[in-house]
Amino acid sequence: MAILVTPQTRILVQGITGDFGSRHAKLSLDYGTQLVAGVTPGKGGKSFDHGDHHVPIYDTVADAARQSGATVSVIFVPPPFAADAILEGVDAGLDLVVAITEGIPVNDMVRVKHAMKGSKTRLIGPNCPGLVTPGDGPQSHGGCRIGIAPGYIHKKGSIGVVSRSGTLTYEAVWQLTTRGYGQSTCVGIGGDPVNGTSHLDILRMFNDDPETEAIIMIGEIGGSAEEEAAAWAGEHCKKPMAAFIAGTTAPPGRRMGHAGAIVSGGQGTAASKIAALKAAGIAVADTPSSMGETLIRALKSR
C-alpha cells in the first residue's frame, strides 16, 4: 500500500513552466509517475511536452484537478506566491499538496496553516524534497515521485523513511538500497519552522501501513517535533525504528541552513532529541554513515 501516494496516484504540478518545476516534472515523467496536469496562470490550453508526453496546462488548480482527475499537487512556484498556491490547492479539494518551495515567509505559513484547519487537504513541506513511493521496475522505475528526490536511488520494499532534510534522506535511502533493503515510502517533511505534516503524523501512517515493516526517522536541531514523535513511538509504535539527529556540533542561536534548524533559548538541541529517542527505545545512529546499518540491526534484533 505504501503511505500517502501509490504508483497509480495522479499528480498535477503548480509552476510547471518555471525552470525548477519543468526540470523536475520531466524527471518525474521519466520515472514513470502519473503526472497528468500542469498549472501556470496565463498558459492554460497549452501543453507541456517531454518526449512522448504531452501534459495539458491549465490556468487554475480547480480546473486542472477536475479535468485530469489529479488528487495531489506539487508546488514549485517562487516564495512570494507559494502561500497562495497552497491555498489554491486546498480550495480545489485536493487530498495532498506538496510544497517544494524554499524561502516562504514564516508569517505566510502561519496563516496558511491556520486557514487550512478543517479542510480535507494534507500539506507536506514547504522547503522539502517531496516524497517517493518506489515502483517495481528497474531502479524503482514506475513509482510515484513527487518533488526533487533522485528516483533511481530507491528500491521498492518495506522500510519507511521520514526526514526534515533532502540530501540526508537520499543518504539514508542509498544506504538501504545498496544493502538490499527497499523502501515503502520516503517522505521529506521539510526544514521550515512551520510545516504541514510532522514526524509524528508520518510515524502514525507508517505504523498503520501493513507494507511498512520498519522506520527510519531523521531529524535535526530546532523545535520539539522529534521529542513528540519519540514519546508517541515509545508507547504506540509496533515496528522497529532507527533514528538520526543532525546538528550535535551546531552553535546555539544560529540558523543552520534550514530556517527551522536553530537552537534557541536552550531549546531544540540534538542532545535533548537523542535522549528522548533513546528513552523511547529507538536505536539512534551515531553518525549519518550508519543510519542504514542501525536500522538493519534494529530489524534483525526483533
Next chain:
Amino acid sequence: MNIHEYQARELFEKFGVATSHGRVAFTPEEAQQTAQGLAGKKIVVKAQIHAGGRGKGHFTNGFKGGVHLCNTPEEAGQLASQMLGQTLVTHQTGPEGKVVNKVLVVEAVDISRELYFAILLDRATSTPVIIASTEGGMDIEAVAEKSPEKIFREFVHPLIGLQPYQTRKIAHALGLTGPLLGQASKLFTALYKLFIARDCSQIEVNPLVVTPDGQLLALDAKFNFDDNSLYRQADIVAMRDKTEEDPREVAASEFNLNYIGLDGNIACLVNGAGLAMSTMDIIQYCGGKPANFLDVGGGASKEQVAAAFRIILSDPNVQGILVNIFGGIMDCNVIATGIVAAARETGLSIPLVVRLEGNNVAAGKQTLAESGLTIISGNDLADAAQKIVQAVKAA
C-alpha cells in the same frame, strides 16, 4: 539579521511604541546637539555595536565602559569623542573587539519597576505567542525554570490578531492597573503590529519599565527577523550593518552560499543543510573539529564551488578540507571539475578529502584522480571523515 539598539528605537517610534527620548549620533558634535535637546535631564551615551556586555566592556585606548551617564551636553560630546572610532571589547566581541561608529544619546530614565515582554513564534502550535513576566531584568530562562508561575503566556490567533481583551489580560498579569492599563494595551498592540508588519521572528523588550511618574516605556529590544521575508522588508534590509558580520559570511551570502564560521580546523563543503550539519558532526565524532558549516545548495555551479573554496581558505585556522557531495540529480562530474578548478586556482596546499556519491559518480572520481592533484578519495562519509582527521593530525 540583527539591528542596533538605536534602530530598534526607530522602529518603536515608527509604530507608536512608547520609548524614552533620544537619537543616534555619528560625531561628538551631533551627540552634544542631541543632548541639548534633552535639556534638564540626565543623559546616557551608549556605544552602538551588536555585541552585548557594553557597559562592562573596555576600549583598546584604555577608556572604560561603553555606556556612560552624564549631566551636561558638553560632557555627552566629550564621552562620544572618547568612544567614536575606538575599539570596544566586551565578553561577546572576542579580544579583537568592535569599532564603534555611532553612539546613542538618550535621556536617563528613573525606573520603579522592570518587566519582561516578548513576542515570538511558538513552533509547536505554529502560533505567535506573547510571553510576559513581572521579573524584568532577569535571565528569563532561569525564571521559567525556577518560578514558572511568574511567566505569563498568551497565544494570538494569527488570522484575527491580538485582541484588546488579551492586552488587558497581559497587563493584569503584570500588575499594570489604573492609567497604566490603558498605556499597556496601547503599547502591546503597537508591538504586535510591528511584529507582524516587519516579519519579525522575535521581539524581546528588555527592559520594559514603569517610571516613578507613571509611564510605561520600552527602553530597548532584541529583534530577530525572518530571513525568508527580507525580500519584502526593504527598510529592515537597509538597517543591515555588514561591518558587524563575519566577512566570510557576508562573502558567502553574495554567492548564495550558506556559510557559518566555527572555531575548528577542518573545513567542510557539502550540498544540503542536513547533510552539511551531519558532516560537521561526523568530523567531531572522528576526533576532529569542524571549522565551518557550508551548504552549497542543491544545484551548485562551478563558480559557487570556486567561491566556496576561497571563503574556506580565508579562515587562517583551516588545516584541511572535507568535501561531501551526494549528487542525486546534479552531475558528480560537474562538481569534480569545479573542485579541481578551485583547487588549482587557490593553489591548495592543505589536505583535501573528497567523498562523491550519486549521479555519474564514476566519471567524477576519474576527473579527480586524473587531475594530478593530491586529492584523497573517501569511499563513504565515515571513511572520508576519518581520512581528513588523520591527514590533519599528520600534517
